[in-house]
Amino acid sequence: MRASRLVTTTLVLTAHGSRDPRAAANTHAIAGHLRRVAPEYAVRVAFCEHSSPNLRDVLREAGGNGGDTIVVPLLLASAYHARVDIPAMIAESGVAVRVAPTLGEDSRLVQVLGERLSSAGASRFDPELGVVVVAVGSSRPAANAQTATIAAPLSRGTRWAGVEVAFATEGPQPSVPEAVERLRARGATRLMIAPWFLAHGRITDRVAAYAAQAGIPVAEPLGAHRLVAATVLDRIEDVLTAQSAA
Secondary structure (H helix, E strand, O other), X not given: OOOOOOOOEEEEEEEOOOXXXXXXXXXXXXXXXXXXXXXXXXXXXXXXXXXXXXXXXXXXXXXXXXXXXXXXXXXXXXXXXXXXXXXXXXXXXXXXXXXXXXXXXXXXXXXXXXXXXXXXXXXXXXXXXXXXXXXXXOOOHHHHHHHHHHHHHHHOOOOOOEEEEEEOOOOOOOOHHHHHHHHHHOOOOEXXXXXXXXXXXXXXXXXXXXXXXXXXXXXXXXXXXXXXXXXXXXXXXXXXXXXXXX
């Protein structure tokens, strides 16, 4: 159980940002859930690009209010935004902050992905079902390799023909069509796509367009599920625990 704290710590929930308003709406929904379940924190929302307010401006405002500030990347992978954009914007703000780890391949997020598949009609006991988990992909191979590890826990306890993790952007392998062919080669006669995304946006729309043409149903993204917020809170605890141990 989290220890009670005075409202002196500001959490800056920092998302990628998108021209699609659904992405920002989802970020605000997660922030709203955090405010309800963790009122000991002052929760702010910020973005790296495309959406407002940007992280640099939010940090400057938070720094002027005093107290502790923790930047919480609302990102699934430790890729460019987590490793380059966010540190650069923090440096430009001139504010001393601590940074939480990314959400990563947390078991609770995999659980949410399984729930989204079930809601879309996937049976855990269907031996002819192949699941394509679609992530955005990164220019950093290690990030893609880490994302690919979600296949094993997602398929555990099922009778599916298989799970393949694919990437929606050019470069990382396999692509979505390549993953589909791999699953068909493994005996899958039914397919379903599971977006490893927090929210709908332009990339998920492209995936959905491909899926519609191929006749493949698509589950919902992770969204503002309560377990997403729970994962965020654990990342904050990682920061606080590290501080206590220092």
